[in-house]
Amino acid sequence: MITLLADGGATEIEGPVVPHGTEVLGWTRKPHGWCRDEMCVPSFRAAAAESAEGVDLAAFAGLLGREVVSDGDEGVIAIGEPAETAPGEAPPFEELEKLRGTKVALVFWASWCGCRYDLPAWEALHRELAGHGFSVLSVSLDRDPGDAREWLDGVTHPAVIDADGRIAELYNVINVPTVVWVDEEGRIARPQDTMTATDTFRSMNGLSSERATAALRRWVVDGEAGTTLRELRAPTGDERRARLHARIAAWLLRSGRTAAAGRHLAEAAALAPHDLAVRRGLMPLQGVDPFGEEYFKVREELEAAGIAIYRPLPDWQEDAR
Structure with missing residues (x-):
């Protein structure tokens, strides 16, 4: 069994290949393809993720434009949100x-x-x-x-x-x-x-x-x-992958697996060093003071690299400094 982290939850599944006849990430197989509400992935495209054994979860997520990060040793896979919504639309929750x-x-x-x-x-x-x-x-x-x-x-x-x-x-x-x-x-x-x-x-x-x-x-x-x-300003691929490493790290930290979590935290920091929502936000789960020495080390690192802590500067603030 592995743990799937996706769509705001954690689900136990048998493996990275989902048996035929099973709903996958909210999508259902129909004769003409995989469908969710009015949207469908046609059969000729879905074939890239299908085999005699079932549906490859990571490959299927890729067809949907969703990033995937997995850790086979720890038995966890994280799947991100779609890359973008319709132009100008606020992502729903x-x-x-x-x-x-x-x-x-x-x-x-x-x-x-x-x-x-x-x-x-x-x-x-x-x-x-x-x-x-x-x-x-x-x-x-x-x-x-x-x-x-x-x-x-x-x-x-x-x-x-x-x-x-x-x-x-x-x-x-x-x-x-x-x-x-x-x-x-x-x-x-x-x-x-x-x-x-x-x-x-x-x-x-x-x-x-x-x-x-x-x-x-x-x-x-x-x-x-x-x-x-x-x-919305769209994330880069590295930013999207960094957040998935952070999601896995948080899950591992809650399970007491600090060494494995540390590997994913390091990967997240390497991919998106400017993402303080990840780097600072996970400090409390590590038992690290988010107002302490470690946070100010991160600030100094970003400032030395010319990366602003508060950005972008809103139009109405341009002359307020």
Whole structure:
């Protein structure tokens, strides 16, 4: 038996080749091909993943444009999300779909980030602008849900804890705080930006919360998003693979297999050294202080390489440093 990490869950399967007649990643075999809702992979394409023994899971995922990372020694395989959605469409997940018809600020944060102190300000904006058809939806990147819950006590806005990193993968979030604006029709109004709701750490990030929240209010009240860029910045193949190594590492750490997890963490860092959502986000599971020496070593490494910690710089922040 091996463990399949995909679509937000962990499932035990018999092996990397799935027996015929079995649903694969939510797709069902029909006479003309593999189908999911209205979408189908025609038989002539699916043949590349099929054999007399069954359906090769990794090959089938490749047909769907999904990255695969496996560890045969540890008995685990991780399959990523599709490379992209329709242009301009906000990748769907359950909590966001419930807010269709409402403008949404997706606020990515974590307990290991100073942005946790911004949550009361985001809650205040949520309450202030609710009458204009607006909602904050906060997404914690904490791998241990218990680390996030204490900071969510008393909030009324919708909140989700992205413990397996799936939503961060869907939205290509490499650090927090990151905010994405989604309009009433589920389309991107403003892609991933570093955005703060208070000036608590302005000395470190150089960002003006006053400018940012004023821009948000203009969008909510007047419909002016202030940008012509309406698509998410897409991840590279290396970034996508790094997140899968991180997903396997988190699973291994929870199982107490620290040495094996370390190999995947090293691979993730090599593939995407700038992805602090992975490198810093997994420190608590390793028993490492995410505010301590190891984190500042990573910062120094990135700064020496000319890689900005907070990026991209939003339009409204350009002269705020």
